[in-house]
Amino acid sequence: MRLVIARCSVDYAGRLTAHLPEAVRLIMVKADGCVAIHADGGAYKPLNWMNAPNRLVEGDGEWTVVNPKGEQLTITLHEVLSDSSHEMGVDPGLSKDGVEAHLQELLAANTGTLAEGLSLVRREYPTDIGPVDLMCRDADGRLVAIEVKRRGEIDGVEQLTRYLTLLRSDPAMADVQGMFVAQVIKPQARTLAATRGITCVEVDYDELRGIESNELRLF
Amino acid sequence: MRLVIARCSVDYAGRLTAHLPEAVRLIMVKADGCVAIHADGGAYKPLNWMNAPNRLVEGDGEWTVVNPKGEQLTITLHEVLSDSSHEMGVDPGLSKDGVEAHLQELLAANTGTLAEGLSLVRREYPTDIGPVDLMCRDADGRLVAIEVKRRGEIDGVEQLTRYLTLLRSDPAMADVQGMFVAQVIKPQARTLAATRGITCVEVDYDELRGIESNELRLF
């Protein structure tokens, strides 16, 4: 990784055009070629950047970075205050726990917590417009399409509605029901779901994990 | 801005939990206190981070960053290879051109390019569920609600549909039409729009800018 501290101005022309007036900033060039220009504040997002793959040309006081799509980043260096490189090697990568996929796994294994007698048909049930998180059958044998979110907002209800509309266009699934599951469901999402006949269920991630580990302990 | 190159491992506990095994990485601490941990690859997003406001405590070989929400980042330093600080001052900031707001402005001033005889009623027409980008009246005097996007995808059609449903619930607006405008409209969005009786129009940003500057030159 190369780190350059420089008084510079920057222009980007691509999906939009953007300009940065002259100031001291950090220019970060990573091993994969991606370039990011950071100010000394403002969260983790750089002011300007160019992702890999790209081509970096170091000219006389001016760097030009172009990518295959024709987007271009021009860095004009007025004064270089520091320029250093560091070997880092390949990063072993980040492991995460607690994202939607885990919630979905836990629910798939514990459909009974969502409704009495609910049983799993399959996870990631495929449709032409994307996968339904969980396809289940209720105690009466009716299909239930379930959308799982960490946070239940309007977008999720829209998504489930699209699936339901598509599924119901198949006569064999004309009576498929909808269920919206999240750790917290916002009132607006709940209201929209209600107008569309979609059942809302809030679940507790830690509680589910508890059930899971209890079962593991028993068997 | 402080830049530390160190062999470190990192743990985050907050909205999820995440762990980074030991490796050499860049730790960036900005003047506003935000912390970001970068690997030598993978675009501009850091592996882990903690936005301002937060509290950074440098212990013995271990940094702890906590924010008011109780999220916590723990950086264990196994070996510090470099540690430098740089004065940068306040950044003058980025100016952008070509985002949705500009497209909306241009269209508001040139509604005639969308349809013959179309005239603007108002921009950002307010509703209970958010603002309609452009409210217009067509040559026959009927209201037309217009959603403007840089790229026309399904989400935008859904958004416009929500507005139309709400607006039409008011008897005075029962016949409001829908129009979806973007520089490029994807086939899926176009199909969905068609099933909902929404007109799709693709516009050319550069051409609109040309019209605008021509008009400025004439007057």
Next chain:
DNA sequence: GTGTATATCTCGGGG
């Protein structure tokens, strides 16, 4: 502060 929409979103997975 909540709600809504935007973003050069980024990033990953599947066809």
Next chain:
DNA sequence: CCCCGAGGTATACAC
């Protein structure tokens, strides 16, 4: 390659 969905999304803006 595109499409689709998730994100510790972040960020701005209006009510």
